[in-house]
Structures are given as C-alpha cells and as structure tokens.
Amino acid sequence: MSTRTLPLLFINLGGEMLYILDQRLRAQNIPADKAKKVSTVPAWIEEDRKRVMNDIITTMFNKKFLEELFKPQELYSKKALRTVFDRLAHASIMRLNQASMDKLYDLMTMAFKYQVLLCPRPKDILLVSFNHMDAIKDFVKDTPSILSQVDETYQQLIEMYTPLSNGEFQLIRQTLLIFFQDMHIRVSIFLKDKVQNSNGRFVLPTNGPVPRGTQIPGMIRIFSCSGEELTRLQFNNGGNYSSALREGSFEMFGNRVTKLGTNMYSVSRPVETHMSGTSKSSAQHTKVNAAPNPLAKEELNLLARLMGGLEVQKPGSTDTGFRVNLFATDEEEEEALISRPNELSYGVISIQATKDQQANAELTKIMGEFTESGDPSSSASSKGDDLLAMMDGL
C-alpha cells in the first residue's frame, strides 16, 4: 500500500526499543546486593549505558542507512523487519539472548500498535514520531556529532510528511495496521494501566477529546436550497466526548500535545509480557507471517544487509560480560525461550554478513565504504574492530 510507511515504522519502533533498553540498563545498574539476583550480568555503569545508547542511536541514524530507508518502498514483512532490529540491537557492546530479543521486539511492536490505534487523526502518527525523536534527541544531547544526525532526520521527516494529505496519512495508517494485524500480546504495563484487556485487545475509549477538525457528535442541521439553516436537531451520541485539544507542533521543536510516543517506562515499572491466552489469534498470526514467498532471499532485504555491515561483532558470540536481560533472572529468560509458543516465533534469518556482500555487487560497494578505516561514516565499525580486538584479548 503506502510506499512511505517504512521510515515511520522504523523510527517509532526504534524509539520504543531505546526506551526499553534504557529502562533495562538503568534497572541493571543497581547496587551489588540486588545485582546478585542476576549473577552472570554485572551491573552496568553509567558510562557503559550512555555508550550503548549512543552506539545504537548512531547506527539507527546512519546517513546511508536513512537514505535507503526513506526511499519509496513497500513495507517489509515482520520477519524482515525483525532482522533489521536484531542487528540494530547488536550494534553496540550490548548482547541480548534470543528470549530477551523476542520479548524486546514484542514490547516494541505492541507499544507502537497501541499508539497507531489510539491516534485521534491519522496525521497524529507524525506527532507520535516526533515524540520519539524528541526523546532520542534527549538521549544524545551531550554528543554533538550524533545530535546533528538526529537533527537531519527531523528535517527529512518534516520534508517528507508535512505536505501529505489526510487521505495519504490514513493510507499510511492502514498499511501499519495490516503490519500489526492479529498481534495481541499482553503487556504488563498496559494491563496495569487498563489500556489493554486481558484478551490482549486495546481499550478504545468512547470518551475524551475529539480530534482536531472533528465536532462532538450530536448535531443534525438541515438547510434550505438557499443555504440558510432550517432545523437543528440533537441526538444522543452514546459516548462522553469533549472538545478537541489544541494542535500539536509539527516542527522541529514544540509541544506535541499528545502523550502517545512518550516514554512510559521507568525503573520502577518493569517490562513484562504474557504469552498465553491468545491461541486463536496466534494461529492467525502464523497464517499471515508464513505466506510462502518463492523469492525468499529478498527477505534478507537491503536494510538488513546495510545494518549487518554496521554490526560491531559477529553474530552468534553472545558470551561476553555485556549481556542485557529483559527478564528478572537468567532462569526466567531461559524458561521464556523454551516455553514460547511456536506460532509466535519470529523466525529470524541469520545469515553471515559476508554472504550478503557476495549477493549484490552494489551493496558490496556500499558495505566496503562502511568498513574502510579512516572513513568518518564508518566510525561505528572501526570502533567495533577495536572492541573486537578488546574482546579477543579478554
């Protein structure tokens, strides 16, 4: 459908990912006595946490990557996008096990699904994106080089999206909703806040402010042929609506007004998901995902390949001291991996970066630019090389 959906999907999911990782990193940055519970994961120091956030954000806003992202294209499959985020999550010294990565992705996607559904107007998705961007900017406010990358992305978003009509935004929204179709994973924080029901469906209130540009339902006006109002009738709208809030800012700065897309996690509110209780919907979830595609290699899409080229470490080597656990204990994490229903697995494609290079000459060229030493745009990779050497030495 809409060929302009991918940048919004990527930036908003990326934003949610950063909120969650930030919360987990802070949560694991707690005094030694609590840290004993997560024995193999040492407490993170402030410096490490900032570095992880910076590394991920730098990779997320890599110029070449964004150039590719902003090109008009159809939305990726869930599988393909998950691969991109797998690689993004590993664009730093941080390591996540399969179970934690699964949980991270579940949380990211359910959060953005919620935001898309609850947006009063389709164009409010742009305000949600700006909320995420504002928070990302705050994460890197002390690092001017990354800050400028983020600012440039604001410009690209404004340039691409502010001229779009309401109808085109609704098409983007409909495209996103197809992507999120049948996902009903229960998220603890949503259940507690009563924005999600126990069956995994989000609460859609029939009260509150109407969107800007919409009148509170209830009035019928009849006009004469000359345009004068003849009759005015009222009807009961069945809800409890109030007037629209003021317009949020669609510029680089300003009050976005909506709270959707702001950080709802904090150290004291742990992130949990429940896998059970949605068997019917999960079965349907499989059917949508497993659409056979003879051109399966296309799934390993350009973005994933680009992301793979920026990866700091070879995939698979998770045995380092910098692991992040999205569960409370290692045992829980292991348990989650074993008990995860088959139909909810993402089937991530893990193909070595080297094979990707051979697949496409043009890509090889771009990847080559990433790995050339001394090239300013490949600072992430060269840091990676250093780290790699450092790891080997440990």
Next chain:
Amino acid sequence: MFHKEKSIQLKNSASALYNNLSVLRIAPRRLTYFTVVHANVVNMVSTSWDGLNYSHRQLQSKEPNVATSTSLIMQAAFCALPSRDLLVVSSQKGIQMYESDGSIMVYWHALDTPEAPTAHAVFARGISAVSDNYVCVGVSSGAVLVFDVPSKGSNITLSEVLEEHKEAITDIASECSGSQECLANLVTADDGGNMCVWKSGEEFQLLNKIPGLDMTCSSVKLWKGTVLAGYGTGQIRLYEAVTGILHAEVNAHARWIYSLDIAPFSGLLLSAAEDSFVRVWHLSITPETNSVEIAHLHNECVTDTQICGAKFCDGDGYAFAVTGYDLSEIIRLVACWE
C-alpha cells in the same frame, strides 16, 4: 430497536480498509454471501437463511501469469447487474472479477505499476455496478475505469476511463432507489473529499462536481438523487447530486467514518466509524419538493473495535452486518420491530 444475532466466524480478521464488507442476497437460493478483506485474502462466507449452513471460501490476490507476487487487496465488492452478479476485487496489482460465488475468475485487468515503487502508491479502490451493464472501479491516480459487462461470459472490456479526479478514488456508488427518473446515476469520491456526479452511457457524462474541503470522503451512496457522503472528520453530508446544494450536515461520529450504507426501500442509513459506533438513521427525501429529513434512530457500540464495514443485509434494512479491524467475526443485528 436492533438486537444482536449469532455472529458469523471468519477464517481471518478484517483489515482496516474503507467499506470492508460486502453483502449479496440470493433470494432464489435463500442464501446470503458476505465478503471481508484480510490483507491479500478475500474471505467469503455463504450463509443459509435458516442459519444452519455456513460455507467458507478464500480468494487470494493472485494475478495470472505472474507467479511470485502477493499484493494487498483494497476492496472486494459484489456488483449486482440485472443479468448477473459479479464479485469484483481491487488490489495493488489490478482488478479481478469473479462469478459471485468466487468459483471462477472471469476477468483480470492489470494496473500500470511502475518498475520501482514511487512516492505515490498505486492501487485500485472504489467499486460499483452502474445501470444495466457497467462496473466502475477507481484508481489511486484519480481515474475511474468503466468496464462493459455482457450478460454472460468473460468478454468484459474496458469501455472508458474517466479522468476528472486528481486524488486517489476512495469510493464509488450508483443510484440505488430503482427510480428511472434520476438524471444522475453515479457518484465518485476521492481522498480530498471531491465528488463527481455522472450519467452513465456509452460515453459517461459529467453532470456536476462537488468540491471537498480537503477532508477525505471515505464512503459515498446515491439515493433518490441525493449524495450521502461520510468524511474523515466524522461528518455525514447530504448533497443534491445534480446541483451540489447541501441539504443536511450531521456531526455523526467522533472519528473517521469507514462505511455508509442505505436500505433503498425504507430509507434507513447506516454509518460506521473508527469510534466503535454504528449508527442507524432514517432518511426522508422528496425530490419534487426538495425536502430532506434525517433522524437518528439507534446507536450500536462494538466495544474496543474500530469498525471498517457495515452493510444492510436486505433492501428494507431489517438486518445489518458489521466488521471491525482485528475482529474475526461478522457481527449481525436484526430489527426488533415487525
């Protein structure tokens, strides 16, 4: 006023698309067909009137001669012509026409899709039968394709391309009152809320243009010479088709309207929106005196659901059916009055 009947279970959930429910009543066989779109699949359910038999069928958007692609479907709608009923499916790749039970594809029209994706999406959306032998389908470019349909067989041809709209077509409707006196018998609507009113024929004639106010008209109906239009602002507006005079304006919903339907024999109007509400209205139109009346009758709230389709199951409006995003059932409501 209306009470819920047993829902019809679907194989897939409904996607968030405008007008995502189509109903065909087959009186001689005492059957009703329903179709609901899920991504690249059309779910068809055939139900017997005694409520005892259900059968399901799924159609995938697979165009002939192109082995690999799956493309998303924008709309599936029944087109009831005097001589035959067709099921028309419009997608990103083109337009497919099937026999009404979905058993055989009788026609395929490919859209001009560019080699590489462009900023403007390409798709077909907006489907309606017009007069005795035409089926009209809208395109994202704003064009309306007019197909000439013979009384039987697959010799369907593209008869004309109407190029008045500049924005993507959202919905198309034909005059459904059965009256032969109406001058206009087709209305087309687009993303900007602009509407064109036409008279069908070997060459379709543009009778009037009703400008939009930059707000999408997502669903449109034409009854007794009056255009009924549902907008993204939640408003419903009634215009006299040929003159463009605004007869009535209703602040009907708190969110984007996704579907309008009219029961032509009784004048009942159904409106459904993302706000979880389906509302039933009564319309009274006397073209001779130019008088229009609209009264609100009933609200039905489908809790926690963004509704994407609502249709009457019969011409009197005795029963109606509803679909919602992520919902794997068709909700049915039946009137309580005699």
